[in-house]
Amino acid sequence: MPPAPVVETARLTLRPPVAGDRDAWVALHRDPRTYWHAPHAMAESDEAAEEFFEATRQHWDDRGFGVWVASSHGSGDVVGVCGLREVDRDAHFLNLYYRLGFEHQGHGLGKEMSRTSAAHAVEFLPRLSVRALVKEVNTPSVRTALGAGLERVGTRVLHDDLPDEPPSTVFEAPSAEAVGSFDEATREQILDLWVRTNDAGGAVGFTAGASRADVDARLSAAESEMESGMRVAVVQRSAADERVLGLAFLSEGPNPLLSHTRWVYTVMTDPAARGRNLGRLLMAGTHRVARKLGVEILSLGVRSGTGTSRFYEACGYHESGRVLGAIRVAPGDERDDITMTRRLDDRVLRPDPRN
Incomplete structure (x- = not known):
């Protein structure tokens, strides 16, 4: 495109x-x-x-x-x-x-x-x-x-x-490239990034204070999906020293009717560099990788109350669904699970009028 x-x-x-x-x-x-x-x-x-x-x-x-x-x-x-x-x-x-x-x-x-x-x-x-x-x-x-x-x-x-x-x-600018597996050094940097992002309040699949072992287990599960070809990682690296600055996953579901779509999971960038446009650059690289894979539609989940919806709107996404109170961050603190979607050909998303 x-x-x-x-x-x-x-x-x-x-x-x-x-x-x-x-x-x-x-x-x-x-x-x-x-x-x-x-x-x-x-x-x-x-x-x-x-x-x-x-x-x-x-x-x-x-x-x-x-x-x-x-x-x-x-x-x-x-x-x-x-x-x-x-x-x-x-x-x-x-x-x-x-x-x-x-x-x-x-x-x-x-x-x-x-x-x-x-x-x-x-x-x-x-x-x-x-x-x-x-x-x-x-x-x-x-x-x-x-x-x-x-x-x-x-x-x-x-x-x-x-x-x-x-x-x-x-x-x-940093690079953002598709990765099918992690070498040991890259994996350790990604694990560190995931833990720091979660500790900084990022909505990356855990509640605050999740242990490193729990994050490691989730990373191992993602690697298993990468080995099976159902998931691709997009790794953002510094142009200065090639350290890992950001990560996103593109995940394919088992339904062949949805083969032209992917879910974007676990988007994160270095918390120490917030406000530096790294998230926008990471999403841009993720879109490029998805297009190369022949993907036409991307969806992702957003936790309400984090302010990230505005960020994804600036990246071209629109709210396409919401489950009220589906995410229980803590007793009495329930957040909406918001689905946001973008067509990579920038066609306007419209509901099918057929019942």
């Missing part, structure tokens, strides 16, 4: 640039207030900014993805640009690029659009890693890269750096 050319976030529409965006693009890339950290990086003329604009449109024509123009839902005004581009054919990575108009800074829009861009790349553009090249002096952009889920992995000298200018820091 090709990447969608237009993507909606909570406050923004991200779309390919059209001819009518030229003036807004030039103004954005010729405003010295947004280049305070590197004045020499600003387009040296309106003509140079226009060349960048046309190159961006050509990138879309050639590759089917690129840097979006971000416009506000309310006014339709262009607030900035964001997206991914191949800097050159030999770079072997996608560069996460984002720039906000000066008057739109400070409202979290950069984080919103960069998080969406990174997740979109993990889901639809897995051929190349996702990176951002940022000067450490540009602290707002550093925060944006970190908030999008990227980590520091090294440095890189850019072609337009001044002779005495420090290199840019390279930030890279």
Whole structure:
């Protein structure tokens, strides 16, 4: 499935640039207030900014993805640009690029659009890693890269750096890949992650305080299903040191009439990195793996009272069922068992009118 050319976030529409965006693009890339950290990086003329604009449109024509123009839902005004581009054919990575108009800074829009861009790349553009090249002096952009889920992995000298200018820091998104079995080191990291997630209040199949032995038994059961081919693990790993950051399971049921569907189980990311977009990146990788398996519909269960429904809604899921009070967390504390579903072809879910 090709990447969608237009993507909606909570406050923004991200779309390919059209001819009518030229003036807004030039103004954005010729405003010295947004280049305070590197004045020499600003387009040296309106003509140079226009060349960048046309190159961006050509990138879309050639590759089917690129840097979006971000416009506000309310006014339709262009607030900035964001997206991914191949800097050159030999770079072997996608560069996460984002720039906000000066008057739109400070409202979290950069984080919103960069998080969406990174997740979109993990889901639809897995051929190349996702990176951002940022000067450490540009602290707002550093925060944006970190908030999008990227980590520091090294440095890189850019072609337009001044002779005495420090290199840019390279930030890279974690990987998320299908795994059919766990080696000993990976298994131990997953067990640690599961225990820490549960202890931090995550809804991952246990009540608070579950023993490590109980979690180990559940992990062993999952491994048995993996051996039988009924379950696949999606493991998220750090780009910096390959440690396990997240985990999700895709489970197939025994009913052949449901062979085009899977259940997503035990979604978890490192509790120490909450707020860093890892969950969104993990779900994006899970969707990519499911599509590769030929899956059309994904469902998952959510425990009410955790606030996670909003997260899954942002990942494209919709509530499709609810059993009231089915989850007894503690005596007198009963939660709803909510089923949420997403079609991976993004067709609208509609009930069958036949009784």
